[in-house]
Amino acid sequence: MIDSGGTNLGVMKIEEARQKAxxxxxxxxxxxxxxxxxxxxxMDYGKFxxxxxxxxxxxxxxxxxxxxxxxxxxxxxxxHDMELRAKKANELxxxxxxxxxxxxxxxxxxxxxxxxxxxxxxxxxxxxxxxYRKVAEPKKGPRGLMLxxxxxxx
Numbered sequence: 001m002i003d004s005g006g007t008n009l010g011v012m013k014i015e016e017a018r019q020k021a022x023x024x025x026x027x028x029x030x031x032x033x034x035x036x037x038x039x040x041x042x043m044d045y046g047k048f049x050x051x052x053x054x055x056x057x058x059x060x061x062x063x064x065x066x067x068x069x070x071x072x073x074x075x076x077x078x079x080h081d082m083e084l085r086a087k088k089a090n091e092l093x094x095x096x097x098x099x100x101x102x103x104x105x106x107x108x109x110x111x112x113x114x115x116x117x118x119x120x121x122x123x124x125x126x127x128x129x130x131x132y133r134k135v136a137e138p139k140k141g142p143r144g145l146m147l148x149x150x151x152x153x154x
Contacts, residue, residue, distance in 0.1 A: 002031075002041040011037055068148070070100040073124055075109045075117070075144065086127035089149070093130040097151045101125075105144035121145060 001009045001017050004026055017040055021028040027045040030038055041048075069092045073085045092099040103121050105112075121138060128149075135148040 002039065004042045017042075066098065067096055068098055068100050069096055070102055072102045072104055074104045075106065075120060077124075082124050082127055086124065086129075089128055090130045093128075093132060093149065093151045098135075099149050101147045101149060102141075102143065103138070103145040103147070110144070117145065121147070 001012055001020075003009055003020070004024055009020075017028055021042045024042055026042050027048075029041050029043060029045060029048050031041050032039045071085050071089045071092065073082065077085070089099050089101065101121075101124070103117075103124070105117070109117075118138070131152040132149040133152050135150050138145040138147040140146075
């Protein structure tokens with residue numbers, strides 16, 4: 001148990017803790033229920049909620065959000081279409097540093113040989129001029145293959 005000043009009062013029964021909280025005219029708040037024994041604190045509940053909110057806001061400020069833009073390329077796209085999509089992927093790599101390539105497979109194309117599909121994807125990747133690296137290997141999704149590219153650091 002911890003009192004309103006922050007001093008550790010040690011382990012005590014719940015009845016004693018409630019009695020001390022009533023004497024101080026404050027609330028008894030369970031801080032960590034999973035600890036053995038559970039940790040409780042005597043303090044104003046409104047102040048406790050405010051501190052939790054403030055901590056959440058501070059941690060949200062420190063988080064870095066990464067916006068991931070996507071380029072969709074069809075399996076049967078012509079060379080010119082692939083060049084247009086690659087140009088867009090180049091712009092997004094320059095801008096954001098990351099881009100998701102959605103290689104769309106329709107109908108029977110989903111069941112073609114994996115090596116053949118990988119070859120078509122590689123022809124598209126060869127058209128991209130910005131130096132990149134694959135974040136992970138292409139993943140199979142409901143619409144086809146998905147691949148995330150990241151601009152290579154100089």
